[in-house]
Amino acid sequence: MARSARLYRFFGENLILLSLVAIVAFFGFASERFFSVTTLSTLLNQLPALTVVAIGMTLVLISGAIDLSVGSVLALSAGVIGACVVLFGLPVPLAALVGILTGALAGFANGSLGAYLRLPIFIVTLGMLEVARGLAYLVTDSQTVYMGAKIQAFALPIDGLGMSASFMAALLLVIAFEFLLKSTVFGRQIVAVGSNESAAAVSGIDPRQVRCTVLVISGALAGLGGLMSSSYLGSADPNAGIGLELSAIAAAVIGGTSLMGGRGSVMGAFVGVLIVSVLQIGLAQIGITEPTKRVTTGAVIILAVILDRWRAT
Amino acid sequence: MTPRIAARRIGKSFATPVLRDVDLEIPAGNIHGLVGENGAGKSTLAKIIVGLERADSGDLLLDGRPYRPGAPAESLQAGVAICAQELSLVDDLSIAENILLHTATSGLARIRRKAAHEQAARVLRTVGLDASPEVRVGRLSLAEKQLVEIARALATDPKLLILDEPTSALTAPQSDRLHAILREEAQRGVAVIYISHRLRDVLAVCDRVSVLRDGEVRLTELSHALREQTLIREMAGADADFDARPRSIEDARPVRLSVKDLRSAALPRPISFDCRRGEILGIAGLAGSGRTELLNAVFGIDRRLGGSVTIQGPGEATEIRNARQAIRCGVGYVAEDRARDGIFRDRDLAFNVTIAGLKRVADRAGRVVRARETPAVSKLIANLRVASTGIGQRIRELSGGNQQRLMLARWLHCESRLLLLDEPTRGVDVAAKLAIHEELVSLRDSGVAIVAVSSELEELCSLCDRILVLSNRKLVAEFHRSTWRQEDILAAAFSAYDSGATRLADIRK
Numbered sequence: 001m002a003r004s005a006r007l008y009r010f011f012g013e014n015l016i017l018l019s020l021v022a023i024v025a026f027f028g029f030a031s032e033r034f035f036s037v038t039t040l041s042t043l044l045n046q047l048p049a050l051t052v053v054a055i056g057m058t059l060v061l062i063s064g065a066i067d068l069s070v071g072s073v074l075a076l077s078a079g080v081i082g083a084c085v086v087l088f089g090l091p092v093p094l095a096a097l098v099g100i101l102t103g104a105l106a107g108f109a110n111g112s113l114g115a116y117l118r119l120p121i122f123i124v125t126l127g128m129l130e131v132a133r134g135l136a137y138l139v140t141d142s143q144t145v146y147m148g149a150k151i152q153a154f155a156l157p158i159d160g161l162g163m164s165a166s167f168m169a170a171l172l173l174v175i176a177f178e179f180l181l182k183s184t185v186f187g188r189q190i191v192a193v194g195s196n197e198s199a200a201a202v203s204g205i206d207p208r209q210v211r212c213t214v215l216v217i218s219g220a221l222a223g224l225g226g227l228m229s230s231s232y233l234g235s236a237d238p239n240a241g242i243g244l245e246l247s248a249i250a251a252a253v254i255g256g257t258s259l260m261g262g263r264g265s266v267m268g269a270f271v272g273v274l275i276v277s278v279l280q281i282g283l284a285q286i287g288i289t290e291p292t293k294r295v296t297t298g299a300v301i302i303l304a305v306i307l308d309r310w311r312a313t
Numbered sequence: 314m315t316p317r318i319a320a321r322r323i324g325k326s327f328a329t330p331v332l333r334d335v336d337l338e339i340p341a342g343n344i345h346g347l348v349g350e351n352g353a354g355k356s357t358l359a360k361i362i363v364g365l366e367r368a369d370s371g372d373l374l375l376d377g378r379p380y381r382p383g384a385p386a387e388s389l390q391a392g393v394a395i396c397a398q399e400l401s402l403v404d405d406l407s408i409a410e411n412i413l414l415h416t417a418t419s420g421l422a423r424i425r426r427k428a429a430h431e432q433a434a435r436v437l438r439t440v441g442l443d444a445s446p447e448v449r450v451g452r453l454s455l456a457e458k459q460l461v462e463i464a465r466a467l468a469t470d471p472k473l474l475i476l477d478e479p480t481s482a483l484t485a486p487q488s489d490r491l492h493a494i495l496r497e498e499a500q501r502g503v504a505v506i507y508i509s510h511r512l513r514d515v516l517a518v519c520d521r522v523s524v525l526r527d528g529e530v531r532l533t534e535l536s537h538a539l540r541e542q543t544l545i546r547e548m549a550g551a552d553a554d555f556d557a558r559p560r561s562i563e564d565a566r567p568v569r570l571s572v573k574d575l576r577s578a579a580l581p582r583p584i585s586f587d588c589r590r591g592e593i594l595g596i597a598g599l600a601g602s603g604r605t606e607l608l609n610a611v612f613g614i615d616r617r618l619g620g621s622v623t624i625q626g627p628g629e630a631t632e633i634r635n636a637r638q639a640i641r642c643g644v645g646y647v648a649e650d651r652a653r654d655g656i657f658r659d660r661d662l663a664f665n666v667t668i669a670g671l672k673r674v675a676d677r678a679g680r681v682v683r684a685r686e687t688p689a690v691s692k693l694i695a696n697l698r699v700a701s702t703g704i705g706q707r708i709r710e711l712s713g714g715n716q717q718r719l720m721l722a723r724w725l726h727c728e729s730r731l732l733l734l735d736e737p738t739r740g741v742d743v744a745a746k747l748a749i750h751e752e753l754v755s756l757r758d759s760g761v762a763i764v765a766v767s768s769e770l771e772e773l774c775s776l777c778d779r780i781l782v783l784s785n786r787k788l789v790a791e792f793h794r795s796t797w798r799q800e801d802i803l804a805a806a807f808s809a810y811d812s813g814a815t816r817l818a819d820i821r822k
Contacts, residue, residue: 185671185679192668195657201614202654203669203723204640262659 015307016255016271023275027282034285042281044163045155045232048170049074049225050247051273055177056218057248058269062181063214064194064261065114065121069128070222071244073106075136075237077226082145082236092150100223106132107219111212121211129245136238145236154231166228173221178266190214194261250297251276254304275300315377317341317504318393318473323361323371325528331357332528334371341472344495344505346519346536348512349548350714350742353525355508356398359475362506363388363395375473389415392472396462396479398508398740404451409433411450412465436464441490455482455650456600463491467498474498475506480514481740484599484768485803492518510742512541524548545743566590567625569762570644570731572611574620579606583620584788586781588731588762593753595777596766598806603786604766605649608733611764612646613639624731640669645724649735649766651713655720658709662701663690665708665719670727693722697752714745721752732756734765738772750776770799784809 027034053070060067077099084095110128114121155166181187192200193207200207225244230236253259254275255268279300283293316338325332332354339345347355360366362373364382373380375391382388385395394415402411409429416432433446442460444453450461459482466474476495480488488511495505495518509515515522516536523533524547531547566589574583580603588594598604609615611622613635623632624642633639636646648654657665667674667686674686690704697718701711708716717737724732737753738746753776757763767773773780780797782790782805790805 183680185675185681188664188668188671188681191660191664192657195659196653198654199648199657200668201636202612202646202648204637205668206637262657 016268016275016304019304019307020271020275020278023278023282027278027285031282031285034282039281039285043277044167046277046280047273048155048164048166049228049232049241050244050251050277051170051270052173052221052228053225053241053244054248054251054269054273055173055266056221057245058252058255058257058264058266059177059181059190059214060218061249061252061257061259062194062261062264063190063211064197065211065215066125066249066259067107067110067215067218068122068125068245069106069110069132070218070225070248071241072129072132072136073103073219073222074226074229074241074244075239076106076132076139077103077223078230078236078240079136079139079145079226079238081151081227081230082147083139085147085150086145092153096154096227099227100220103223103226104216104220107216107222108212110219111215114215115208115211121215133238140236140238142238144238146234147230147236148234151231152234154227166231169224170228174266174270181266186210186213191262195263247276250301253308254301256308272304275304314340316374317343317376318362318380318506319374319377320358320362321372321374323358323368323373325354325357325361325366325369330528332361332368335525335528335530337523337530337533339473339504339506341502341504342499343521344499344507344519346515346522347506347508347525348510348515348522348544349525350744353548353742354528355525356477358525359395359397359477359506359508362473362475363393389469392470393475394466394469394471394473395475396459396466396477398477398481400455400458400462402450402458402461402465405449407447407449408437408444408453408461408464409446411461412436412446412468415465416468432468433464436468437461439467439494440464441487454601454605456484456487459483460487463494467494471503473504473506475508477508478510478740479507480509480511482600482768487600488514510740510746512544512743515544516541548743566592569625570611570764571623571625571630572620573623575607575610575617575622576619577606577610577615577617579603579615580610580786582787585620586788586791588764590730590762591757591760592779593757593763593765593777595773595780596764596783597770597773597780597802598783600768602783602806604783605735606786607783608646608735608764608766612636612644612733614646626730640727640729643728643730644733645669645727645729645731646733647717647720647724647735647737649739651716651720651739656708656716659707661705661707662694662699662711662719663687663704666690666693666704666722666726669723673726689726690722693725694719697722697725698748712742712745714741714749717741717745717749718752721749725756729761731762732764734763736767737765738767738769746772770802774799774802782806 033039053074057067057070080102081095081099084090084098085092106128110125113119114124155164157164181190189205189210192203192205193210197207229240251272252264252269254272255265257264257269279297283296318339320335320337323332323335335358349355357366361368364384364387380391382391412433413429430446437444437446440460440463442457442464444457450458453461459479463479479491483491499505507515507519516539519536521533522536522539522544524531524544526548568587569590570588573585576583584607596604596607606615610617613633621632623630624644626642631642633642663686667690671681674689675681687704694701694704699715699718701715708719738749741749753763765776778794780792780802781788782802784806787809789808792802
């Protein structure tokens with residue numbers, strides 16, 4: 001093969017990764033403070049919640065559905081954890097488990113209404129976005145519930161590793177779900193349902209069951225995201241995760257996941273998360289104001305889809 | 314006289330050349346047949362003429378003037394209409410709205426409901442489709458959609474009409490009606506390009522026929538000077554065997570499928586039948602007679618309202634209730650509409666073959682083991698002689714015949730002992746059709762039970778050991794190979810319709 005063709009293919013296949021490198025390099029030049037411990041720790045603290053939510057979103061999108069409720073479910077789970085710890089005095093691990101189960105339950109509601117009752121999943125999860133947000137305000141009495149050091153251990157760097165348990169959990173989940181998607185029977189079934197639901201049914205796959213399961217996973221991961229964000233803050237904030245669904249969809253799409261279903265990767269979504277997060281931090285550091293930041297981030301998402309289209313042909 | 318359409322040295326390559334220096338001239342008022350195996354370049358040529366593809370070299374002349382459409386909208390403007398093989402109707406719009414999409418002169422023109430419906434009703438009457446223009450297209454059967462597609466092309470009042478496999482889902486009377494319409498259109502000066510695998514139809518309706526092979530025109534001849542065998546020889550480069558094979562039937566074979574009093578929303582009358590080990594059981598009937606619905610109910614995709622379906626395995630009998638359980642009991646189903654219910658178009662061959670039997674290539678933890686999948690799929694596509702660049706190729710890049718072989722491969726991989734096949738050779742060329750028939754016969758000989766639906770009676774008669782006939786959603790007759798006559802089967806297929814007698818007379822004249 002000609003050298004230029006090989007180069008072309010290399011660029012095509014690693015486009016998002018190269019974009020990430022380019023963005024990091026750009027901010028390295030543009031801001032003196034970019035390559036610093038502060039940046040890194042901000043990044044490491046913010047990443048885990050978005051990462052786990054984006055994993056769930058990626059699976060949901062590949063299956064041909066969508067989950068708009070993740071941000072609110074994250075806040076609800078955080079609120080439930082806060083209530084468990086502060087009001088009922090439950091030990092943190094148990095409270096965390098209850099929080100994740102709350103997320104899974106919300107996902108199950110989404111899944112059973114959307115898949116089994118055949119209601120449009122967009123509308124169902126849009127409804128859940130409001131319901132879960134309202135419940136989050138109810139369980140926290142619209143106040144930030146302070147939990148303190150007990151829960152922060154999860155977000156503090158572990159000695160000798162330099163990474164928090166939160167961050168490591170997110171990384172492990174990326175690897176585990178990438179494996180699930182690419183190398184297991186269930187992963188194939190998700191892709192099949194998203195790529196051609198009717199053909200999947202003829203092949204003996206129950207699309208309802210697959211979609212419902214994927215939405216439960218997404219809910220549980222949003223619940224985990226609630227644990228991660230409240231351990232980072234040391235408190236449960238009922239306003240946490242507003243607009244998070246859009247960041248998660250953006251990360252998935254930047255990573256090559258199709259909104260039409262049937263195509264995508266968890267690893268790609270993780271790189272998408274990195275791009276979105278680095279942009280946020282970097283733009284803030286070079287003194288870009290919030291409105292301009294939003295314009296830039298939005299433009300990057302659209303650019304990513306254009307590049308992806310170009311790569312696919 | 315200037316021809317209506319002339320192609321001069323048209324060339325087109327994708328990865329390999331698809332068309333090489335194709336010359337073609339069709340005068341106004343002529344029906345020109347285009348035949349050839351799948352992948353010979355017929356559809357590509359049609360797509361170039363309507364602007365869906367662009368030629369790499371060569372020119373097109375429409376009424377003597379250079380013509381180079383960049384999009385279907387331009388060709389439509391120039392008076393060229395196509396009924397493509399892959400139907401292009403919008404399921405969520407009504408029949409009238411679908412027709413309007415092609416006939417409206419401006420996107421801003423106000424939709425005049427009444428006029429649109431009258432226009433639609435008129436063309437629907439012409440093609441003989443008894444449906445209201447207000448019906449949503451998504452509710453129509455494949456045959457009805459094909460008629461709407463044809464009606465829509467006619468509604469644009471074209472100068473040049475291209476039909477790509479227009480009769481693949483139509484029954485004999487419907488096709489005959491279409492052919493009569495085409496002759497009328499030709500008399501009014503319309504030029505028609507007629508692409509089909511049904512050689513008898515081509516010879517009957519066309520004035521001249523061209524044979525394409527490997528992207529080259531091998532032959533252009535007046536059709537009354539041609540015979541089917543000549544066309545096949547030119548298409549395949551060899552004489553193909555069309556004769557029905559003699560068959561021996563042993564009635565003592567054990568029953569594999571037993572259907573008792575089966576009812577569904579689409580099949581109100583209870584239906585009972587058996588299919589034995591090593592038997593090919595045909596289901597004949599007109600389009601809309603409930604053939605597909607019967608297979609759907611047996612396989613468990615459609616909800617049953619009563620009755621039972623039992624699979625006799627080696628030793629034990631299992632009553633099946635849904636598709637998943639059916640597959641577990643060794644049932645495989647190749648659906649009629651491959652694009653909708655069969656292939657995962659953006660996925661590779663391996664994905665498409667193993668999707669129904671992932672357990673066979675996975676370990677106990679549910680991990681798909683490539684080292685098991687790759688050889689299994691490679692072996693199947695080699696045995697079925699699927700032409701591809703490898704198991705990593707995307708299925709959408711293959712021809713219809715090869716895709717159809719992969720649908721068989723999917724169930725061979727599951728080692729299915731009962732195959733339900735709906736139009737197993739739909740949209741497939743003659744050579745691939747014979748290859749699929751051979752494969753089915755050898756499966757039968759190895760003890761597989763096969764239930765096959767086909768709208769081609771010749772196909773059923775050459776393939777099956779026994780034929781059941783559905784008419785108006787009722788099981789009306791059973792025929793055995795030793796005693797059947799095609800006319801009797803046909804008569805049975807019409808028997809349960811009120812207007813049966815007149816329609817039968819229609820097709821005989």
